[in-house]
Amino acid sequence: DADVTQTPRNRITKTGKRIMLECSQTKGHDRMYWYRQDPGLGLRLIYYSFDVKDINKGEISDGYSVSRQAQAKFSLSLESAIPNQTALYFCATSGSSGGETQYFGPGTRLLVL
Amino acid sequence: AQRVTQPEKLLSVFKGAPVELKCNYSYSGSPELFWYVQYSRQRLQLLLRHISRESIKGFTADLNKGETSFHLKKPFAQEEDSAMYYCALMVIQGAQKLVFGQGTRLTINP
Numbered sequence: 001d002a003d004v005t006q007t008p009r010n011r012i013t014k015t016g017k018r019i020m021l022e023c024s025q026t027k028g029h030d031r032m033y034w035y036r037q038d039p040g041l042g043l044r045l046i047y048y049s050f051d052v053k054d055i056n057k058g059e060i061s062d063g064y065s066v067s068r069q070a071q072a073k074f075s076l077s078l079e080s081a082i083p084n085q086t087a088l089y090f091c092a093t094s095g096s097s098g099g100e101t102q103y104f105g106p107g108t109r110l111l112v113l
Numbered sequence: 114a115q116r117v118t119q120p121e122k123l124l125s126v127f128k129g130a131p132v133e134l135k136c137n138y139s140y141s142g143s144p145e146l147f148w149y150v151q152y153s154r155q156r157l158q159l160l161l162r163h164i165s166r167e168s169i170k171g172f173t174a175d176l177n178k179g180e181t182s183f184h185l186k187k188p189f190a191q192e193e194d195s196a197m198y199y200c201a202l203m204v205i206q207g208a209q210k211l212v213f214g215q216g217t218r219l220t221i222n223p
Contacts, residue, residue, distance in 0.1 A: 004156075033210070040122060042199060042215040043157075058210070090157065101147075102211060104157040 003027045006091050006105040013081050014113050021076045021108050023091030029103075030096045032074035034058075034066060037088040037107070046089075049074055050096075081112045115140045115204045119214035126190050127222050134185040134217050136174075136200030145203035146183040147211070148174055152196045160185075160198070170194070190221045 004025045013019050023032065030051050035043040035058075045058030047066040055066060063085060067075045078085055089108045094100040116139040126132055138144055148160040161169045163176040163183060174185045183200060200214040 035213075040215055042119075043213040045210060045212075048210060092157075101159045101162070106156045 004091060004093055004103050004105040006089075006108050008108060009106065010109045012111045012113065015082055017081050019078045019081055019110070021089055021091075021110070023074045023076070023105055025072050025091075025093045025103075025105075027093055027103060028071075029093040030071065031094045031100070032068065033092040033094075033102065034064075034074070034076045035090045035092065036060065036085075037090060043090065046076065078110075078112075081110075083112045086110060086112045115202060115212050117200050117202045117212055117214035119198075119200055119217050121217045122215065123218050123220070125220045125222060128192055129189050132185075132187045132190045132194065132219065132221075134198050134200075134219065136183045136185065136214060138181050138183065138200075138202050140181075140202055140204065142205060144176065144178070144181075144183075146174075146176060147201040147203070148172070148183075148185050149199045149201055149213075150196050151199070157199070192221045192223060195219060195221045 007022045033048040034046040037043050044060050046064050047058050049055050049068045052068050065077045091105040092102040094102045118137045120135050147162045149157050150160040151157045172187045174183050176183050197216050197218050199216045201211045204212050
């Protein structure tokens, strides 16, 4: 679904570097999410935001921070990247009604050396 | 605590054979369950949700509260069904969020 975009699509960085992953959506959704996908572990929620002034930690928020710059933009930062943050990162959005379907971005593949 | 378990990391069947991807959940509230699919080089997308009670691409899933299961089934597998499948549970703890299982990689052999 091209309505949810992520940049960059691939990134290689070194341990200790700061890196930002960006997500934009044109679906007009209030809710946005960041997940990481690791083999054998499925998708795990890092942070989520239900509107511009609402930011919540997910199950694995340590080492990450987020910024909801606007309804359409939700950025994920790794302040000091470490190798075990190597993963595939997905952004998702959903509407505000209960049980809404989540729409996913294409993912960002991050390698931390 | 809420949890979704997909016991099979890998599942391989022949084209035309029946397929069943298992999903079990643990949740104290009223469960709302989903199946998401990720085809090769594509993004994750919703396949079906139990409240819709619909069949998508020949797949169905029935919620069994007694067995706390939401298995995904298709009577005759097709090669284009090869993908990664995730079962997910909607959790309501102040806010609504999805909890995903570990995923099952389904391969359909010709």
